[in-house]
Amino acid sequence: MSLLRFSSFMRIRSYRALRPQPDLAAQIASVPYDVVNTAECRALVEGNPLSMLRVARADLEFPDDTDPYSDAVYARAKENFQKLISAGHLVRESAPSLYIYQQQMGAHIQTGVAALCHVEDYDNNLIKKHEKTRKDKEDDRVRHTGTLSANPGPVFLTYRDQPEIDTIVAAAIASEPLCSFTASDGIRHTVWRITAPETLVAAFRAVPAVYIADGHHRAASAARVARDRRAANPGHTGEEDYNWFLTVLFPAKQLRILPYNRLIADLNGRTARQFLGELGRAGAITPAASPAPATPGSVHFFVEGQWHALALNPSPGADPVSRLDVSLLQDKVLAVLLGIDDPRTSKRIDFVGGIRGTKYLEEAVNSGRATVAFSLHPVTIEQLMAISDAGQIMPPKSTWFEPKLRDGLFMHQF
Secondary structure, eight states: OOTTTTOSSOOOBOBOOEEEOGGGHHHHOBOOTTSSOHHHHHHHHTTOTTOTHHHHTGGGGSOTTSOTTSHHHHHHHHHHHHHHHHTTSEEEOSSOBEEEEEEEETTEEEEEEEEEEEHHHHHTTSEEOOSOOOHHHHHHHHHHHHHHTEESSOEEEEEOOOHHHHHHHHHHTTSOOSEEEEOTTSOEEEEEEESOOHHHHHHGGGOOOEEEEEOHHHHHHHHHHHHHHHHTOTTOOSOSGGGEEEEEEEEGGGOOEEOEEEEESOOTTOOHHHHHHHHTTTSOEEEOSSSSOSSTTEEEEEETTEEEEEEOOOOTTOOTTTTSHHHHHIIIIITTTTOOSOTTTOTTEEEEEGGGHHHHHHHHHHTTSOSEEEEOOOOOHHHHHHHHHTTOOOOSSOOEESSOOOBSSSBEEO
16 A cells, blocks of 8 residues: 555645647647637637647537537547647657746736646545535536546646745746747746656645645546546556646735626516615615725625625624625525525526626626626635635635636646
8 A cells, every 4th residue: 555645745746748849839728628618619719720628628619509518529529639649749748747837917927836636635635625516517527537538737726835835936937948928818828847856846745735726626527537547446556647637736825816706687576776775785885986896895786887885794703604705795685685595506697707807797787688797806815725724615606716727738648
């Protein structure tokens, strides 16, 4: 039995990445599979046969009435993946390495370590969660990951800052990068390879736990695939490649969380005047100085062409989840007043990442696609970690991290 099992410290591991030829990185790397719909996928890959979206979202190559979870879609994903490999567009490293992955979006820069993490650390909560997964989405990624025997994109992890890790990373990015490009959305992506990773691997042993920032479905599906492979392998040791999954680990202070706003289809049978009158029971309503709240405790909403501010105060002694603005909005307004008891399944609510801005909310209401929009103050990284440490779960769609990690830059095959 391997001594690495039942570990009480954070493990990362170097690996032989499957990565693009440097001059093809910009064409191959793609946005995550779950931030774009099928029509947006098609627009992004137009004229680009090498995009990893053709692997991560092979449904884009099928007619609109195709079941995205059909056998044919997963088979096409594998076919497209193998084409990239056989054509030499993707190459396998000759020796295990780690990678430094830096993103720049305007003035914001975040720099993380691309490495493998162990599924047992996920199962044992050394990799902490703050979100429940949806079965249909998890099942999809289980089939996709198992079909490819690969992680095309990483799970986005964060940890409380460690000066020793910062020092190692700073030294690594002083060297020549493996590849660097600016994507069509203006975000710059730069990758460095660390061919002597032992010092960095050892430094992560001082990290008591890491936190999933984004990618709960990827992490959960990796753990399920590992369990399936373990059950089918009588000689399982825990060290096989299928026990490890692709991640990028960022120091917490570098991360930026944007709000996850809400669009509501209707006012549950009320006129706007009735809605405003009843909403006043949840908290004080005042004219909003701006569409986006400047501080927690205030939720701004747009109805009939005007922005208003709603003060929502938590009860004394409320737990970390109940104190979140998104929880207060759900408990005091969406459930009680608008009849949206389960935002995970309701068809009357739509979630809008903060990257789209508040103008998008106004346009949705003004066009009739929604009746009221809610603009929230973003959750902080400290709140996310406190909730994860307490073993609690955030309401769905509470955080939107930006910039998003690109798929296809340093993939893990197993």
